[in-house]
Amino acid sequence: MANVATFEAGTAQLLMGNEGIARGALEAGIGFASAYPGNPSSEIIGTLADVAADAGIYVEWSINEKVALEAAAAAAFAGVRSICAMKHNGLNVVLDFLMGLNVTGTKAGLVLVTCDDPGALSSTEEEDSRPVAKWACVPLLEPATFQEEKDMTRWAFELSEQFKTMFLLRGVTRTSHARGDVRIGERLPPNREARFTVDVPLQYTAIPAPPKHMAAHQRQERIREVFEEAPFNWYQGPEKPELLIATCGSGWFYSIEAVRALKAEDRVGILKLGTTWPLPEKLVRRNLARAEKVLVVEEIDPFLENNLKELVGEDPAAVGPKKFYGKRSGHIPSAGEINPDIVTAALAKILDIEHAPVDPDYSQKALALTSFFVHPRMVGFCAGCPHRATFWSVKNALKLDGRDGFVTGDIGCYTMAVGPTGFWQLKTAQAMGSAAGMACGFGNLKGLGFKQPVIAACGDSTFFHATIPALISGIYNKADYILLVLDNSATAMTGFQPHPGTGRTATGGPAPAIDIADVCRALGVRTEVTDPFDLQGTTEKLLDLLEDDGKVRVLVSRRECQLVRARREKAPYVMRVDQEKCIGETCGCARLCTRVFQCPGLIWDAAKGAARIDEVICAGCGVCADICSAGAIIREAAQ
Amino acid sequence: MTKNKDPLNIIITGVGGQGNVLLSQFVGKALVREGYHATIGETYGASQRGGAVMSHLRVSRDTQYGPLIAQGQADIVLGLEPLETMRVLSQYGNSEVVVITNSRPIFPVAVTTGEGVYPSPEQIQSTLEALSSKCWVVDATEIALEMGAPILANIIMMGALVGAGLLPIGAAAFEAELRDSFAGERLETNLAAFRRGMSLTAS
Ligand code: SF4
Ligand code: SF4
Numbered sequence: 001m002a003n004v005a006t007f008e009a010g011t012a013q014l015l016m017g018n019e020g021i022a023r024g025a026l027e028a029g030i031g032f033a034s035a036y037p038g039n040p041s042s043e044i045i046g047t048l049a050d051v052a053a054d055a056g057i058y059v060e061w062s063i064n065e066k067v068a069l070e071a072a073a074a075a076a077f078a079g080v081r082s083i084c085a086m087k088h089n090g091l092n093v094v095l096d097f098l099m100g101l102n103v104t105g106t107k108a109g110l111v112l113v114t115c116d117d118p119g120a121l122s123s124t125e126e127e128d129s130r131p132v133a134k135w136a137c138v139p140l141l142e143p144a145t146f147q148e149e150k151d152m153t154r155w156a157f158e159l160s161e162q163f164k165t166m167f168l169l170r171g172v173t174r175t176s177h178a179r180g181d182v183r184i185g186e187r188l189p190p191n192r193e194a195r196f197t198v199d200v201p202l203q204y205t206a207i208p209a210p211p212k213h214m215a216a217h218q219r220q221e222r223i224r225e226v227f228e229e230a231p232f233n234w235y236q237g238p239e240k241p242e243l244l245i246a247t248c249g250s251g252w253f254y255s256i257e258a259v260r261a262l263k264a265e266d267r268v269g270i271l272k273l274g275t276t277w278p279l280p281e282k283l284v285r286r287n288l289a290r291a292e293k294v295l296v297v298e299e300i301d302p303f304l305e306n307n308l309k310e311l312v313g314e315d316p317a318a319v320g321p322k323k324f325y326g327k328r329s330g331h332i333p334s335a336g337e338i339n340p341d342i343v344t345a346a347l348a349k350i351l352d353i354e355h356a357p358v359d360p361d362y363s364q365k366a367l368a369l370t371s372f373f374v375h376p377r378m379v380g381f382c383a384g385c386p387h388r389a390t391f392w393s394v395k396n397a398l399k400l401d402g403r404d405g406f407v408t409g410d411i412g413c414y415t416m417a418v419g420p421t422g423f424w425q426l427k428t429a430q431a432m433g434s435a436a437g438m439a440c441g442f443g444n445l446k447g448l449g450f451k452q453p454v455i456a457a458c459g460d461s462t463f464f465h466a467t468i469p470a471l472i473s474g475i476y477n478k479a480d481y482i483l484l485v486l487d488n489s490a491t492a493m494t495g496f497q498p499h500p501g502t503g504r505t506a507t508g509g510p511a512p513a514i515d516i517a518d519v520c521r522a523l524g525v526r527t528e529v530t531d532p533f534d535l536q537g538t539t540e541k542l543l544d545l546l547e548d549d550g551k552v553r554v555l556v557s558r559r560e561c562q563l564v565r566a567r568r569e570k571a572p573y574v575m576r577v578d579q580e581k582c583i584g585e586t587c588g589c590a591r592l593c594t595r596v597f598q599c600p601g602l603i604w605d606a607a608k609g610a611a612r613i614d615e616v617i618c619a620g621c622g623v624c625a626d627i628c629s630a631g632a633i634i635r636e637a638a639q
Numbered sequence: 640m641t642k643n644k645d646p647l648n649i650i651i652t653g654v655g656g657q658g659n660v661l662l663s664q665f666v667g668k669a670l671v672r673e674g675y676h677a678t679i680g681e682t683y684g685a686s687q688r689g690g691a692v693m694s695h696l697r698v699s700r701d702t703q704y705g706p707l708i709a710q711g712q713a714d715i716v717l718g719l720e721p722l723e724t725m726r727v728l729s730q731y732g733n734s735e736v737v738v739i740t741n742s743r744p745i746f747p748v749a750v751t752t753g754e755g756v757y758p759s760p761e762q763i764q765s766t767l768e769a770l771s772s773k774c775w776v777v778d779a780t781e782i783a784l785e786m787g788a789p790i791l792a793n794i795i796m797m798g799a800l801v802g803a804g805l806l807p808i809g810a811a812a813f814e815a816e817l818r819d820s821f822a823g824e825r826l827e828t829n830l831a832a833f834r835r836g837m838s839l840t841a842s
Contacts, residue, residue, distance in 0.1 A: 014664070014671040014679075121682065145703060146678075178706035179664065179679040181671045253705025261709065340709040358711030359733055362770075366729040369766045373758045374726045375749035377654065379690040416688065420748065595752045600689055603746045604753055616780060616789045617745065 005051035009186045017149045017176040018043035018085075021113055021169070024153025025083045026055055028109065029188030032075035033059045034068040036465065037494035038087030039122040040176040041115035045085050046495060049506040057190055061497050061506040064432070064465040065090035066097050069112060073101055073166070076110035077204055078194040081157050085113040088129045089411075089431065093466075095132070100206035102136040103216045105164045109157035112138075115171040118250075118299040119337035122173075122493075124411055124429055126335060128300035133168050133277040134307070137216040139223050140277035141169045141232070144252035146180030152232055152274060154185070163223055165216070170276075172299050174250045174337070220278050227275040228283050235287050237269025243350060244291040245270045246284075248304055251297035251338065258344040262353050276304055281311050288312065288319040295350060296326035297343055302334060325350055380421030383601035384571075384619025386559035387414045387486055389532040391422040392597065392627070394455065394484070396535075397542035398425075405453030405546065407484070408442065410435040410467070412459035413492045413561075421598050426457065433458070433466025436483055440470055443479030443552075453546050454481040461491040461499040463516055474552045475523055482545050483554045485516050486532075488561040496564050520554040527554040535626050562619050571620025573635045575601070575613045581632035582610035597627050641714050641737055642807045648708045649696040652727045653719030654745045655689050658793045662719075663694035665797060665820075669812040670698055680706025691723055698807070715805050717796060720745050721763045721776070728770045738771040739799050739840065741792060743780035775799065777839045783832065791832040798836020810837060 004023045007013055015023065021044050025033065035045035049059040058075075062068035065086040072084035086094065091114045098112075114132075117123040133140035141156055143149045149171070156167040198204060206212060227233070236256075237244075245268060247255045252272050259268045271287045273279070288294065288308070296305040305326040312322055327334040331346040341357055348355040381388040391414075398405045409415055409426030410433065417426040428438055439456035458467045463485050471483055491497040498504040503513030520527040528545065530538045538557065545553045585591060593611050594604045601618030602611055611632065625635040641647065649666070653659045660681055667677040681694040697704035713731035718724025718740035728736065742760065749755035758766065760776075767774040777799050783791035794817075801810050810833075817829050 012671055012674075014667045014677060147703075174680055174706050177681065179667055179677075179681075180703055180706070181676050181678075250705075254707070257705055257709065339707045340705065344709065357709060362711070362732060362734055363729075366732055366770055369769060370725040370729045373756065373762075374722060374729065375747045375755045377689065377691045377747045379655070379688050380748070382656065382688055413688070591753065598748060598751065600745070600748075600751070602751070604751050606753075606756075614745075616743070616784070 003051045003054065004047055005054040007184045009184050011184050012181045013184055014179050015146060015150070015182045016043055016179045017146055017171055019047050020146050020149035020182050021153045021171070022047035023182070023184065024150040025111070025157070027150070027185050027187050028154045028157035029081055029190050030083050030157070031057050031080040031190040031194070032072060032082040033057060033084070034062050034071045034082070035085040036062055036065045036068050036090055037491050037497045038090050039494050040117055040171065040173045041085045041087045041090070041113060042494045042497065044083070044113055045506070046497065052507045055190070059506050061499060063500060065093040069094045069101070070097055073106065073110060075194070076106040076108045078196045079108045080194050081109040081161070083111050083113065085115070087123065088114060088116045088127050089123070089125065090114070091129050091132060093432070098132070098136055101166060102138050103206050103209070103212040104204055106160065106166055107164065109160040110166040111153060111156045111160060111169055112166055113169045113171060115173070115176045116300060117173050119173070124415060126300065128303060129170055130276065130303040131301070137220055138166060138168045139220070139275070141167065141274060142249040142276050143169070143171065143175060144249055144272060144274065146178070146182045148232060148274060149175060150182055150185070159223070159226065163219055165219055170249065172250050224278040224280060227278065227280040230275050230280065232274025233272065233280060233283055235269060235271050238266060239290070241269035241291050242267040243293040243295060244287065245295045245297055246273065246304060246308060247271070247297040248273045248276050250299050251343070254338060254340045254343040255297050257340040258347045261340070261344045262348055262351065262355060264347065264351060264353065267351060268347065273304065277307070279307055279311060284308065284311055285315070285318050288322065292321060293323050293325065293350065295331065295346060296324065297332060297338070299338055300334070302327040378419060380416055380419065380598065380600070381413070382562050382619070383599050383617050384562035384621035385413070386488055386532045386557070386562065387417065388421060388597070388599060389535060389623050390486055390538065390557045391417045391425045393532065393535055393538035393542060394425055395423045397539045397546065398453070400539070400543060401453060401546045403451060403453055405455065407455045407457050408435040408438045410458040410462050412462055413488070414457060414459055414486045417457070432462055433470055436467045436470035436474060439481035439483070440474045440477065440479045443474060443481040444477060446480065453549065455484050456481050457484045457486060460485060460487040460489060460501050460516060464500050464514070468519070471520070471552065472523065475525055479552060480550055481552060483520070483552060485554065485556045487516055487556050487558040490561045490564050492561040492563065496561065517554070517556045525552050525554055527556065529556045529558055532557045532559050533621060533623050535623065562621065566619065571638055573620040573622040574638050575618050575620055575622065575625070576634050577611045577613055578632045578634055579605070579608050579610040579612070581630050583630050583632070584609045584611070587630060593624055593628055593633065597624060599624055641805045644714055645699050645701065646704045647698040647715070647807070648713050649698065649715045649717065650693055650708065650713045650727050650731055651696060651717045651719070652691070652693040652723040654723060655692050657719045658790055659692045659694055659719060662793045662797060663696055665813070665816055666800070667696060669816045670808060672815065673808045673812050675700060675807065676703045678704050678706050691726060693723070693727060715800070717800050719792065719796060722747065722757070725766060732770050734772060736771050737803070737805055738767050738774040739796065739803060740767065740774070740776055741779040741796055742776050743778070743792070775803065775840050779836065782835060786828065786832060791828065794829050794832040795836035795839070798833040799840045802837030803840035
């Protein structure tokens with residue numbers, strides 16, 4: 001089957017933005033790729049991992065983003081073009097290294113892709129990566145179309161090599177995770193002559209700092225000159241429009257759509273910028289001079305907006321008086337996603353155009369007919385997910401223990417336990433590794449009267465990524481907490497990538513499997529392992545560990561992610577509800593199974609007043625049979 | 640005639656885990672194969688775990704469109720789950736929209752816990768008729784179960800979309816896509832599901 005490595009040059013292919021970036025990297029002849037998965041960036045390295053053999057390149061899932069960039073930089077120092085990808089919070093993890101790499105420079109092309117998630121569609125927080133480019137003096141590219149995802153990646157490698165510095169390429173969910181047709185280009189062969197040589201003393205150190213910092217600033221000015229001529233910046237519209245839209249990235253498509261929707265082609269011009277740091281100042285000033293009113297359309301923070309204002313401020317006479325609209329003026333929101341409707345509304349308001357996007361009669365009718373039925377669908381654990389079972393036991397154990405214990409949380413599928421399908425058990429959720437880190441604090445408050453038991457919940461991939469230092473810190477400082485590792489043998493939330501515990505590499509080869517329980521035991525702490533589907537056994541183990549307090553203890557709750565298992569084997573059980581036995585409303589705290597346990601495979605049959613299995617959704621894990629006190633949920637071994 | 644509209648705005652919707660993404664990708668690939676520009680914007684990530692999901696598919700002869708359809712601008716809504724079809728109509732529908740939906744419900748938590756009600760088949764039918772210029776409610780999941788795998792509902796729905804004659808391209812491009820993606824027995828099953836789907840809406 002054709003794949004991104006083998007697509008023929010000249011053909012048009014439907015590519016996800018991230019696949020376009022992967023193809024662009026292959027066209028640039030990369031030899032090395034690394035990442036820690038995180039949406040919306042995961043498919044960049046995932047795609048390269050899938051074609052590594054065809055492409056003759058090395059690809060890895062690193063333990064975390066910092067190691068990923070360090071590894072990619074090393075390959076680039078050795079003369080191999082390298083790409084590294086991560087999501088916005090990954091960039092936070094990388095900063096310590098990045099702030100040295102930026103002044104050190106590189107030998108071969110080195111491109112770091114960071115994907116932001118406006119609206120936090122698959123994230124726990126929302127942030128804009130771009131200020132890092134300005135802060136760290138690293139050139140920044142923002143592709144706006146699917147073709148540009150590919151072409152700018154390729155271009156970034158050439159410039160990176162020419163200027164001997166890393167480049168940052170920023171995607172957002174609607175460019176990275178969307179698909180569009182892309183014209184494929186020729187591939188350069190991987191330049192794999194890897195050899196590390198130091199041509200001038202201290203070439204690969206950040207030291208001496210001030211001169212290298214100064215050199216980075218000077219380099220930035222030379223790159224600015226190249227950006228003046230970049231094919232990814234252009235103006236479209238009348239010579240002297242009434243209003244200029246300045247936009248980048250995802251804002252480009254929304255802007256043309258808004259102008260078209262309002263039929264304002266004669267009144268509005270669009271300046272589309274692909275190189276957003278350093279800004280090509282001559283080009284920008286030339287275009288800003290076209291109009292007095294400027295609307296800046298971009299996602300998340302007013303990065304472009306502020307930088308444009310800075311350029312105007314440096315030489316106001318060159319561009320004339322300006323009135324800016326954008327995030328600061330409230331025309332474009334500074335949180336959440338933007339879309340064609342938001343941009344159209346902003347434009348209509350500034351130009352004073354009447355615009356009714358939807359037919360009011362239809363909307364009213366739709367609202368009247370559907371609002372009674374259309375309930376929100378909350379995100380929750382899949383049918384048969386081991387995490388639901390683990391949190392069921394956690395909830396019961398903490399209740400039986402009776403000391404008002406609680407769980408600190410981390411980042412992964414199990415973060416959904418902040419909500420109803422994890423019985424609201426997670427009380428904190430910030431960053432990778434923070435569950436154990438926070439438990440180090442909570443667990444050392446005894447001297448101040450703190451008596452609540454603390455459980456820190458993390459996943460298997462998170463354990464390796466950032467929990468180990470907090471675990472060791474807790475052991476060293478005699479913190480009192482239970483580390484609960486929800487080990488489902490996959491980085492489930494981001495697409496089931498392998499990690500050091502799984503025994504597989506990114507490209508599918510065998511790898512030493514690092515056993516989490518062994519690691520903990522080697523650190524000298526009491527470590528138990530449980531099967532979350534054994535509800536009673538897990539609750540008992542938890543109760544026992546809760547009693548054994550005063551130090552760090554570990555419980556590894558181990559059961560493969562349901563979605564991963566289902567790819568390989570059939571469901572172990574066929575389930576049914578004996579509706580005669582089901583006591584419905586009078587059971588437990590009124591329908592324990594459907595109202596409280598909330599597995600989507602178990603539904604409420606209102607007509608019969610009893611529970612029922614939805615055979616399409618039920619994964620046949622068998623767990624719900626154990627929560628039904630009436631014995632109405634029947635589990636039979638599958639044929 | 641829907642199929643000649645440019646851009647043609649299609650929304651494919653369902654519940655996370657139903658295979659929405661794969662289905663929209665299939666349709667997009669078949670269109671690109673035939674020389675169309677296609678763009679797909681989709682909900683992803685966290686919303687995959689049982690949340691409401693939707694793919695916006697924009698098709699054009701002339702140019703590439705952005706990944707999001709503006710409110711009230713859908714031309715076709717293809718629903719894998721009836722409630723989600725309604726949700727999309729209330730935001731993206733208009734009196735001209737054409738709807739094809741699977742009939743099989745997936746209860747949202749509010750219904751499972753007893754706080755909310757799920758519409759009856761008659762209510763679904765009448766609501767969709769009132770909110771579209773033409774609609775088909777098809778039993779794709781039931782047919783898929785008959786054929787041995789509920790996931791085939793997607794391919795059946797794809798067939799229904801093609802059978803209704805709403806796209807500027809015909810069955811051949813889709814069958815070629817299926818041949819590129821499956822082999823052997825799986826290919827036969829998928830082709831059978833696709834053709835069965837076509838027969839559900841063909842006039
Ligand atoms: S993907 Fe796996 S770990 Fe995540 S909710 Fe579903 S079953 Fe659970
Ligand atoms: S057996 Fe019960 S708990 Fe397991 S997936 Fe089916 S309905 Fe859900």
